[in-house]
Amino acid sequence: MNIRRNDIVQVMAGDERSTREKAVRGKVLRVEDDGRVVVEGVNFVWKHLRRSQQHPHGARIQKEAAMDASNLMLVCPSCDKPAKVAHQRLETGERVRICKKCRQAIATRT
Ligand SMILES: [Zn+2]
Structure with a gap:
């Protein structure tokens, strides 16, 4: 797994x-x-909330749903391209993770 939080x-x-052009x-x-x-x-999905103090009539909100990591590629901050990663x-x-395109290390952001 090459993808970390804040990547x-x-x-x-x-x-x-x-479904999107770009x-x-x-x-x-x-x-x-x-x-x-x-x-x-x-990857927004509609979530339906039950009635609560905050939402007396219930609510429908859009929220990001988890998606499979195999559909994603890490974008290298150095060359700004989706990059394969070496360790x-x-x-x-x-x-450290290394971008196979530009050979720069990809920092883990906090
Ligand atoms: Zn790169």
């Missing part, structure tokens, strides 16, 4: 790709335990 990813396949990018909000990924502004271990033992 910018591009949608390469799936419904979201086929490439879709977004920030990763969450990576779920099963490896599915929630991307900001991508490299530093002398410190830390693992």
